[in-house]
Amino acid sequence: MTKTKSHRNPRMASALSGIALAAVAVTTLTGAAPAPGDWAAPAPGDVEARVEAAGLEMLDSEKLTMHIHPHLTVYAGGRQVTVPADIGIDRSGKKPRFSPLHTHDTSGTVHVESAQWQDFTLGQFLTEWGVRPMCQAEVDGTPVAGDPARIVFRDRQEITLRCR
Numbered sequence: 574m575t576k577t578k579s580h581r582n583p584r585m586a587s588a589l590s591g592i593a594l595a596a597v598a599v600t601t602l603t604g605a606a607p608a609p610g611d612w613a614a615p616a617p618g619d620v621e622a623r624v625e626a627a628g629l630e631m632l633d634s635e636k637l638t639m640h641i642h643p644h645l646t647v648y649a650g651g652r653q654v655t656v657p658a659d660i661g662i663d664r665s666g667k668k669p670r671f672s673p674l675h676t677h678d679t680s681g682t683v684h685v686e687s688a689q690w691q692d693f694t695l696g697q698f699l700t701e702w703g704v705r706p707m708c709q710a711e712v713d714g715t716p717v718a719g720d721p722a723r724i725v726f727r728d729r730q731e732i733t734l735r736c737r
């Protein structure tokens with residue numbers, strides 16, 4: 574009697590889902606235009622994980638030894654994208670918790686607030702936001718060569734991202 578396989582090999586299934594995930598990652602990195610929902614702020618429960626992915630830690634209060642405000646304007650396919658409020662702020666608990674990089678409103682102002690002076694990058698902020706768009710960047714009107722993720726935030730910097 575021949576034994577028929579009644580269900581899929583679980584190892585094969587997990588390998589296949591790994592391939593599917595890799596395909597999604599490649600699509601994102603090669604710059605397909607993000608779907609509209611991809612520009613939303615992370616869900617409250619995801620904030621801490623995003624901040625961790627950016628290499629930063631959540632703080633119980635805003636630390637103001639370093640306190641600067643770069644400003645970000647984002648276009649995708651020629652249309653302006655709203656920078657969401659509460660990027661890097663976890664409001665899921667009794668008291669809000671803060672990443673050193675966060676937004677309070679939709680003005681595009683990024684609050685960089687830290688207990689010590691250090692470099693924070695646009696890439697860390699985009700990781701917190703949860704987007705990985707392909708963009709050309711300008712800082713104070715001057716085009717920036719290379720990966721915009723490496724831009725280090727400075728006070729009152731005007732960063733414009735023109736994304737596909």
Ligand SMILES: [Zn+2]
Nearest residue numbers: 640684685686
């Ligand atoms: Zn601030």
